[in-house]
Amino acid sequence: MTPEIKRIMVKLVASASCSPNASRHKIELPAKASNANVVKEKVLMNGVCIKQLKAISEKRLYHTIFHHMSTESACPHNPTISCNDCRLSSLCLPLGFTRSELTEIDEMIKQRPLLQKGDVLYRTSDLFEHIYVIRSGCIKTAILTPQGEEKITGFYLPGDIIGMDGIDNEHYSNSATALDTTSVCKIPFDQIEVLATQLPSLQRHMFTIMSREIVSDQQTMLILNKNKAEARICAFLISLSNRFQRQNLSATRWTLPMSRGDLANYLGLTIESVSRVFTKLRNLQVISIDKRDITINNIDHLQAAANMQDM
Amino acid sequence: MTPEIKRIMVKLVASASCSPNASRHKIELPAKASNANVVKEKVLMNGVCIKQLKAISEKRLYHTIFHHMSTESACPHNPTISCNDCRLSSLCLPLGFTRSELTEIDEMIKQRPLLQKGDVLYRTSDLFEHIYVIRSGCIKTAILTPQGEEKITGFYLPGDIIGMDGIDNEHYSNSATALDTTSVCKIPFDQIEVLATQLPSLQRHMFTIMSREIVSDQQTMLILNKNKAEARICAFLISLSNRFQRQNLSATRWTLPMSRGDLANYLGLTIESVSRVFTKLRNLQVISIDKRDITINNIDHLQAAANMQDM
DNA sequence: CGCCTTCTTGATTTTTTTCAACACGAGTGG
């Protein structure tokens, strides 16, 4: 590990105190981080393992750390943090709760599982009992077709809530799989229901997040309806950029959480088509790509390409 | 009007008494109805106009009437029918309500607007105040793209509930337009919220129907993800067939509620592609088509084509 | 070092769109 990277990491880890008032980071990835230098140590933050990979490039490690740092004020993946201290609570819970109401909710969310890349949170037709809030990392949800193929229905980032598709018939209609080291809050839905009858603002909040999921699914349908591969991918990149920005991450420089295969599956294209569009956009200087690290150089062009006439 | 058709119509209209116990119809369209004979009269049922067209073929009129008859026990489009008597109440409301609770809900749903073909129920960015239950007819919902194009997000049939996309940011994100003579129940959402805190089963029901909408949107994404036009259209026809069957209509013989253009828009194809697939399916004897009247001759082939390998 | 997964690139084939013409019925007006 180069001294430069070590210095930044130490600084980051040091600022990760479990305090609700810790200032929010706005971090850009410096070009100094290199893929050449490989870190073989386990990386711990406040005693929690955030990377189990045996070898990881400095650049990727740096990405991982600042990603976790900027999505939560306190220790990423730390299962002991309460809703009172959680930076995501504004997304997760309605505003205006009293301290005692918050504590009541905190009591309800006892479990905050830590998933490693590839771990399955729930499977299609598992009994529906919980909804989950993503605290860090990334989750993909997918439906199994009658032919046994997996069709990805969404990618979920910190602050997003998943599992609500299971309310209808008591079983999840999707499966949920971690694309990276991911921590989630596991919330028992029956307790939500009871609490929601007592706290109208919680009931309203539940309606709101479900409505938001409906709108977001329809936005996805909109992207899939664009018939040009380039338009789909550009629209997806813009949507991802906006979501990172909402997490106070850079809007123009980030790492794709998913593989080309997952992306192609989600967008209804083949891997080859995705790869070709990426190459084309890179040749046009619209984006720079290094494996899954994306830099957006020309957001206007991306926007124009996403909106291209397609019916 | 031929005597044969007149006889059937009189029989149908006669059985349309406003009684909750009226038996449900299971009706097939007889081949005798002809497109040649044109009805130029207004058609009334229990004093409510169900067709305003100046000229309509017997066949289409017959379709219209039995469609309305079989979706409701009582007078179609009749705004005075109460939830107590509505045949759709099992879809619309949770089971196990007491008579007084039902009356309370009935009180809340005072308005049951009647829409003619092309009428707009609400527009994108209208203030969200109501959700709507389709009682008869068909509604399409659509999102306006930044370029001003309309992208259809769904088709809704009797028993379906629309407008829940508006909860999130106080404004509808879709517009809703009638594709046919359509009646809806207009339900004030703020009153739903108040009532739902008092009646846990109503709260649960709201969560359920929103969850169902999420699942249904994801099913649509699944159809759009199939990259072959034939697979998309076959999957859509099967889905429509199932929905008609759920309304106790024939699963194999019905009328497309939407134009080729709307269908193409919804499926992310061009009008020409839709037309070509229809022609191909007709040549293969899989379906018969007469304008918008569809007869499914070979459901297995349709199923196989819908499931065709496409990734 | 070699195996495996992921990603890229090229050549070919299939599919769909696009452009253009035409058919048909409904509604209109002479």
Place this chain on the structure above:
DNA sequence: CCACTCGTGTTGAAAAAAATCAAGAAGGCG
């Protein structure tokens, strides 16, 4: 009653786009 137009749907030929098939590059990992 008949020509006319308009909206809707069909069909054909050419062009564009994406899938498919095939091969190879790069990096993680044992």
